Amino acid sequence: MSLQKRTLLKVIVLGDSGVGKTSLMNQYVHMKFSQQYKATIGADFVTKELQIDERNVTLQIWDTAGQERFQSLGVAFYRGADCCVLVYDVNVMKSFDNLDNWHEEFLKQANPTDPKTFPFILLGNKIDLDGGNSRVVSETKAKDWCALKENIPYFETSAKEDINVGEAFHCIAKTALANEREQDIYFQGIPDVVTQTEQKGGCAC
Numbered sequence: 001m002s003l004q005k006r007t008l009l010k011v012i013v014l015g016d017s018g019v020g021k022t023s024l025m026n027q028y029v030h031m032k033f034s035q036q037y038k039a040t041i042g043a044d045f046v047t048k049e050l051q052i053d054e055r056n057v058t059l060q061i062w063d064t065a066g067q068e069r070f071q072s073l074g075v076a077f078y079r080g081a082d083c084c085v086l087v088y089d090v091n092v093m094k095s096f097d098n099l100d101n102w103h104e105e106f107l108k109q110a111n112p113t114d115p116k117t118f119p120f121i122l123l124g125n126k127i128d129l130d131g132g133n134s135r136v137v138s139e140t141k142a143k144d145w146c147a148l149k150e151n152i153p154y155f156e157t158s159a160k161e162d163i164n165v166g167e168a169f170h171c172i173a174k175t176a177l178a179n180e181r182e183q184d185i186y187f188q189g190i191p192d193v194v195t196q197t198e199q200k201g202g203c204a205c
């Protein structure tokens with residue numbers, strides 16, 4: 001039996017309440033979508049194991065309620081983040097306008113060594129809504145915002161129809177891996193398939 005290296009990547013998902021943060025995570029990790037809106041209380045994480053460039057990776061994806069005040073999330077929420085995913089709803093202008101605040105606050109709270117190179121990813125969610133007729137933020141507008149912010153990668157997604165969700169999280173994992181912290185964990189044995197497990201966690205703060 002050999003020791004296999006597994007890299008833990010912490011990903012933080014931020015954005016206004018109701019944009020679909022929890023739904024995107026559920027679609028990615030559980031392949032499930034629910035119409036029901038259940039506000040996330042405080043902060044919570046789910047994990048998914050995958051292989052990126054032949055490396056075993058555990059994505060630890062932290063979710064939060066959008067209305068939570070940043071400060072009340074506590075330092076534990078931000079500590080050691082490898083990537084920050086910003087989510088807005090393409091049908092709600094305010095959720096797009098608030099991206100600057102989420103971006104700034106993340107940098108303020110997480111205080112990464114180099115804010116200019118810290119990896120962010122932007123997701124414009126709910127592209128399925130009303131067949132695209134209720135959309136108020138164009139793809140160009142979103143891409144312009146990303147270009148102004150050190151070329152943040154951008155994905156248009158639907159958690160409901162499972163559009164681009166896997167692709168977005170794959171990019172998130174790759175981006176986070178490039179920025180990994182020195183916190184690898186080890187397990188025994190060599191997995192012969194890409195495994196997917198779930199683990200519930202919480203924030204002690």
Ligand code: GDP
Nearest residue numbers: 017018019020021022023034035126158159160
């Ligand atoms: P959060 O507050 O950002 O975590 O948002 P939720 O994931 O709880 O989603 C808020 C509401 O939007 C729920 O009723 C979801 O079912 C719905 N929703 C989330 N993603 C999508 C999507 O891609 N398309 C549509 N049509 N509805 C969505």
Ligand code: MG
Nearest residue numbers: 021022039040
């Ligand atoms: Mg939520």
